[in-house]
Amino acid sequence: MKFDTPATTNPIDRMKVVGQPIDRIDGRLKTTGQAPYAYEQNDAVRDPAYGYVIGAAIAKGRITGMDLRAARAAPGVLAIVTAENAGPLGKGDMNTARLLGGPEVDHYHQAIAVVVAETFEQARDAAQRVRVDYAPAGGAFDLAAARDTAKEVDQSASSVGDFEGAFAAAAVQLDATYTTPDQSHAMMEPHASIAAWQGDRLVVWTSNQMINWSAGDLAKTLKLPKEKVRLISPFIGGGFGGKLFLRSDAVMAALGSRAAKRPVKVALQRPLMMNNTTHRPATIQRIRIGAAPDGRIGAIAHESWSGDLPGGGPETAVDQTRLLYAGANRLTQLRLAVLDLPEGNAMRAPGEAPGLMALEIAMDEMAEKLGMDPVQFRIVNDTQVDPNDPDRPFSQRQLVKCLQLGAERFGWDQRNPRPGQSRQGRWLTGMGMASAFRNNLVMKSAARLRLDSRGEVTVETDMTDIGTGSYTIIAQTAAEMMGVPIDKVTVRLGDSSFPVSAGSGGQWGANSSTAGVYAACMKLREAVARKLGFNSADAVFAEGQVRSGNRGATLAEAAGPDGIVVEDILEYGDLSKRFQQSTFGAHFVEVAVDAATGEARVRRMLAVCAAGRILNPKTARSQVIGAMTMGVGAALMEELALDKRRGFFVNHDLAGYEVPVHADIPHQEVIFLDEADPISSPMKAKGVGELGLCGVGAAIANAIHNATGVRVRDYPITLDKYLDRLPEAV
Amino acid sequence: MSKVSFSVNGEVRDLELDTRTTLLDALREHLHLTGTKKGCDHGQCGACTVIVDGRRINACLSLAVMHEGDAITTVEGLGSPENLHPMQAAFIKHDGFQCGYCTPGQICSSVAVLEEIKAGIPSHVTADLTAASQVTPEEIRERMSGNICRCGAYSNILDAITEVAERQA
Ligand code: FES
Ligand code: FES
Numbered sequence: 001m002k003f004d005t006p007a008t009t010n011p012i013d014r015m016k017v018v019g020q021p022i023d024r025i026d027g028r029l030k031t032t033g034q035a036p037y038a039y040e041q042n043d044a045v046r047d048p049a050y051g052y053v054i055g056a057a058i059a060k061g062r063i064t065g066m067d068l069r070a071a072r073a074a075p076g077v078l079a080i081v082t083a084e085n086a087g088p089l090g091k092g093d094m095n096t097a098r099l100l101g102g103p104e105v106d107h108y109h110q111a112i113a114v115v116v117a118e119t120f121e122q123a124r125d126a127a128q129r130v131r132v133d134y135a136p137a138g139g140a141f142d143l144a145a146a147r148d149t150a151k152e153v154d155q156s157a158s159s160v161g162d163f164e165g166a167f168a169a170a171a172v173q174l175d176a177t178y179t180t181p182d183q184s185h186a187m188m189e190p191h192a193s194i195a196a197w198q199g200d201r202l203v204v205w206t207s208n209q210m211i212n213w214s215a216g217d218l219a220k221t222l223k224l225p226k227e228k229v230r231l232i233s234p235f236i237g238g239g240f241g242g243k244l245f246l247r248s249d250a251v252m253a254a255l256g257s258r259a260a261k262r263p264v265k266v267a268l269q270r271p272l273m274m275n276n277t278t279h280r281p282a283t284i285q286r287i288r289i290g291a292a293p294d295g296r297i298g299a300i301a302h303e304s305w306s307g308d309l310p311g312g313g314p315e316t317a318v319d320q321t322r323l324l325y326a327g328a329n330r331l332t333q334l335r336l337a338v339l340d341l342p343e344g345n346a347m348r349a350p351g352e353a354p355g356l357m358a359l360e361i362a363m364d365e366m367a368e369k370l371g372m373d374p375v376q377f378r379i380v381n382d383t384q385v386d387p388n389d390p391d392r393p394f395s396q397r398q399l400v401k402c403l404q405l406g407a408e409r410f411g412w413d414q415r416n417p418r419p420g421q422s423r424q425g426r427w428l429t430g431m432g433m434a435s436a437f438r439n440n441l442v443m444k445s446a447a448r449l450r451l452d453s454r455g456e457v458t459v460e461t462d463m464t465d466i467g468t469g470s471y472t473i474i475a476q477t478a479a480e481m482m483g484v485p486i487d488k489v490t491v492r493l494g495d496s497s498f499p500v501s502a503g504s505g506g507q508w509g510a511n512s513s514t515a516g517v518y519a520a521c522m523k524l525r526e527a528v529a530r531k532l533g534f535n536s537a538d539a540v541f542a543e544g545q546v547r548s549g550n551r552g553a554t555l556a557e558a559a560g561p562d563g564i565v566v567e568d569i570l571e572y573g574d575l576s577k578r579f580q581q582s583t584f585g586a587h588f589v590e591v592a593v594d595a596a597t598g599e600a601r602v603r604r605m606l607a608v609c610a611a612g613r614i615l616n617p618k619t620a621r622s623q624v625i626g627a628m629t630m631g632v633g634a635a636l637m638e639e640l641a642l643d644k645r646r647g648f649f650v651n652h653d654l655a656g657y658e659v660p661v662h663a664d665i666p667h668q669e670v671i672f673l674d675e676a677d678p679i680s681s682p683m684k685a686k687g688v689g690e691l692g693l694c695g696v697g698a699a700i701a702n703a704i705h706n707a708t709g710v711r712v713r714d715y716p717i718t719l720d721k722y723l724d725r726l727p728e729a730v
Numbered sequence: 731m732s733k734v735s736f737s738v739n740g741e742v743r744d745l746e747l748d749t750r751t752t753l754l755d756a757l758r759e760h761l762h763l764t765g766t767k768k769g770c771d772h773g774q775c776g777a778c779t780v781i782v783d784g785r786r787i788n789a790c791l792s793l794a795v796m797h798e799g800d801a802i803t804t805v806e807g808l809g810s811p812e813n814l815h816p817m818q819a820a821f822i823k824h825d826g827f828q829c830g831y832c833t834p835g836q837i838c839s840s841v842a843v844l845e846e847i848k849a850g851i852p853s854h855v856t857a858d859l860t861a862a863s864q865v866t867p868e869e870i871r872e873r874m875s876g877n878i879c880r881c882g883a884y885s886n887i888l889d890a891i892t893e894v895a896e897r898q899a
Binding site: 023024026027028029030031032033034035036037039040042119120121122125185186187188189190235236237238239240267269270271466467468469618619621622623625626627628629630653654655659660661662663665666667668 | 764766774804805825834884
């Protein structure tokens, strides 16, 4: 099915199942420990051996020798695979660095060997006995030092009008630089895979967001035809972008299994993950805004510097600034430096998350200079068209409504606009806010449906559920479309033998994957009507029945003993070119800062989101509160601490890399505006899982400024950055 | 190798294990009770929380052979999909999870936390050490802070625990 004209009325609009706050259909399995994750496939794989990955101990250079003798002789060892004996390997399209390094080392903790043994304890022990000699080489590790070597990147570059002239002439100006640190996804389930060879075919149970990309890249890495590789990923213990791509756990398991002639399971050891896998790259961002005294922006520029390995890409931190606010004269530019750090790549809301951390502080600073309320300053600069191309409207844009409703519900009028003036006992209190913005991407997605002789529906698609609720919203979609109760729908996900879906990334998963299921359901409805001799256009599917005029039949009867199987894909035309599709929101935060110690606590949080139709308000709300929680981490604690001499992230475990815990998170409120966007897809939905993170960090930063009067422009906002500037504590 | 015998979810299990085997790996790899999760293997995340003789511990920080004669409860022992423990049901109702990987640990921890409060065991945020501990949001958040949820379901988990506590009261 091709989606190239805006959606009209369709069966989803009934909203009997879709749009309802239904409990997750996989909830019983997950809460009782019965959902099998990648490393736990004991029913499918008998008697696996265990792989333990060795990571390079230098950031750049060469392995001059590996002494495997002691390890080979250790009890239980079955095989040791290194670059020397692995055979020729390719590199996946989505990978920047090779997943098995050696003799050249491209980054710290790059996998250089896997030791396979009968037991985990034996594999771990033998791995410690491997001796590696290196010839380290110098590298570039520090973004600030490499800033001047960074090259301009065309992607995201834009220039409208005469920015420099308009900025110079503006009555009120801001020119400020902000930094965001390297961050780690730190999902709770480590990257894990079990590989089993069946002749020349390879089956890998793994934990991966994008089955089709990763099956292709695994085949490419192992130089196999893609059809020889099957990936299975039914449950995924979090990804946040860190599991978008093939990673070394899958490659090491496959190579280890080939060498040991046994199924092999590999989970990346937690202390290896942060340097072995990808991370969100640090940025330096310069923002300039020029406005008239009435607050109207006349000039806005956003430039960002980031680094990555040779052949890698930039953190696209300027993207939202092309679209979020009006202004006749504009400039955006990315610059990319070569750094020999672990590979930088997508983490939840890549681009917008760090970009808004900077832009939305800048907006707060500008409002302060103008003597304007920060909410009002944003409202004044709303635009309903793409500022780079005024002929291109937003499909929907309710940013102003989000801001107004949020301000009202949060009690924004209680905020003292003069910073550092509100005190409750030992606490300095303050409120901050930020706009939220994230583009809505649509991706083609396919599904297969089976209607069986009991009138039950089975959906198969290689879509993944990374905690997002895919199982549930896909079941809701099929139930709504076919007119059956949700417990008559079975959803099977995450298997490369199923039709290729959009996968989970870029907050496109919910809308795109359900749209694919919608397309397959339309085809199934036609097949059912045809089989019954009904006119599909006026057939009504409800309560397990199909009715047309005064004729009717049950779905079970229509299916017959053999059932009906259909498959379809939803593909998109140029609606996303003709319309700018984005999601919007507003974040409001109240903080308290200890006047003596500087300890910052988040007291209240509210997000208002305009993100198209909400397919399941319960699971969507969870996406948003989870993202808000990650935003608290980004604002206050998350930072991969870099050893600039040796080129690695030092705090590479969950004790050193701090993420929010229960005690850090207050009650969180989420409001979804009632919206349906017919430009987006037949589901009229958009994404929300990344929107919830966009802007949170800045809202907290702005609240800390409001509480203390201190402006910190370098994340995370730890107390050492403002303690000596706190107001006099009397 | 060493022999060890303990009960898991009411069933006596006799194992012969490499002495380096953690209680977590004994459960997951030897008994195939994979409900208990391995998030870090270093006592940093709480995903491996199980209840041993009534107290919650990180199973990854404990060797299996140290548990001779102990009574161990894992998430599988609290309830099943057909017969949920009230805490499991409350997590589902309040959507106290997303990816589900921290969830068994959160649930074992929550069940034990309510017992700890009932037993009058104080926490870092207990103001009056001589008075009976209260089930307050602050107490629950403090006591649950060894269980990381990167999906960020904290606000919902608190609602789930509070509901169960209120029903028990
Ligand atoms: S696995 Fe035991 S605390 Fe993380
Ligand atoms: S539900 Fe994913 S980490 Fe808690």
